[in-house]
Amino acid sequence: MTIEIGVFLPTSTPDPEQPILGDIRASARLAEDLDLGSIWATDHLVASAPILDSTVALATAAAVTDRIRIGYGVMLLALRPAAWAAKQISTLQYVSGDRLLVGVGTGNPAHGDTGWRAADRSFTERGRRTDEALRLLPDLVAGRTTTVAGGLEVTLAPGSTVPPILVAGDGSRARNRAAAHGDGWITIAPSLNQLTTAADELRELATRYDRPTPAITVVAPSLSAVIEQAAEQLSDLAAVGVERVILAPSGPNWAQNYEFAAKVRSAL
Template sequence: MSVEIGVILPTSTPDPTKPILGDVRDSARYAEEVGLDSVWSTDHLIASAPMLDSSVVLATAAAVTERITVGYNVMLLALRPVAWAAKQISTLQLVSNNRLVLGVGTGNPAHGDIGWRAAGVDFTQRGRLTDEALAVLRDLVAGKAATVRPDLEVTLSPGSAVPPIFVAGNGPRAHRRAARYGDGWATIGMSPEEVRKSLEQINELADGKQLKATVIAPQLEGDQVEQLAAYEAAGTERVIIPPTGDWHDDYDQAADLRSRYQER
């Protein structure tokens, strides 16, 4: 099976009368038990709904599982000092036994800029700051010397294996960022044909690299196995099934789809 199937951990809820934020341990364990490939956390300081801290969530998920991949989808890298982000990433790699995948993005404007202002970061500069952070992130995570300010070179210890990094976003600047800094590219809600066209554009810029996609899929209707095959043919390596309500049901359905796709 070449397309991995992942799910999003219950880190956020739009309905405070139906809290699910205490279910991280149970949901991570259950995702592994039913055979899913990965679990993911979203990342915001202040969002349009209550949201848990992504690094704590992923550390918790890693602590109660043995096999499953844990990942950021996506980390708002520019929201943090890059050295601090690198420390979190390398620590997660070490405590998870190298099961981390790092998605990086610049944030959804739908959540507004209040979280960025609270962190002291200029929302309008988040693209530039993300590029600057990505330029030094691999060295920092690996425990190599890196310049984090013009007058400051630092080395973090202990370093770790650098996790696979995918860069999210659909515009030309995001495509250039993925081509330059990413091992892969991520998007949300695109059809297989849209994914194929975007990857063609990105790989033309990627200096010989052949990036694949991680896709938070739209609701898959009709022949779901056929749709997964279309995503694979378009260059997708991971499909993340979006939440629809009860995470138990979502995970069961995702695991069933994975099984049917594997047996096709």
């Protein structure tokens, strides 16, 4: 099994003291020139550090590339009305030529609830609202008439090809959500043992829902700085069923991170 390598666009940062905000056009072009598999934008309204709007960043990346896939990593569905999120997704899928991947999450509590309050959205009910939105999303994106909150029937036009939905989260509730609604599951930096156990759980849940087992994407795997050793580590992940990894930025020098990812890809 060949593992795909993706990278984050320089749209945000885990460290408030070192914002990783860079040229979205240049970074997207470089990732495609290096033949990487996908580029991703994080999503939040108010985070613990500076962050760009994910949809605008992905639209910019799509406009300057032709082949590389673009992804929400991850979209906070519950932060938006479901129909509005679907409109953004459908339009991005349309303008990118069906290159979109939609990661979906409920939001990291580390960012607090300021963004949720600013959007007039319940932080405590974000899990329930995410489940509701996931049920509606395929029909809304495809342009099929859909009954949304309050019993209102809406049809979003034009519809688009429904992109792969990848549900993020490291707990059993997230894996259940992925099995019930998703095409994939996203997890952050698991050990091989944790990954093996989670993969078994995903298969059991998928059987229960009579759906295909979600493909696995790993964010920020712990990799050696030695190219050959990093390639071996990714091969180990692929052996337990990982389809894709998304490498996290190590600092403001995103170009160096992308070049490392490309070298590891060549060594696989």
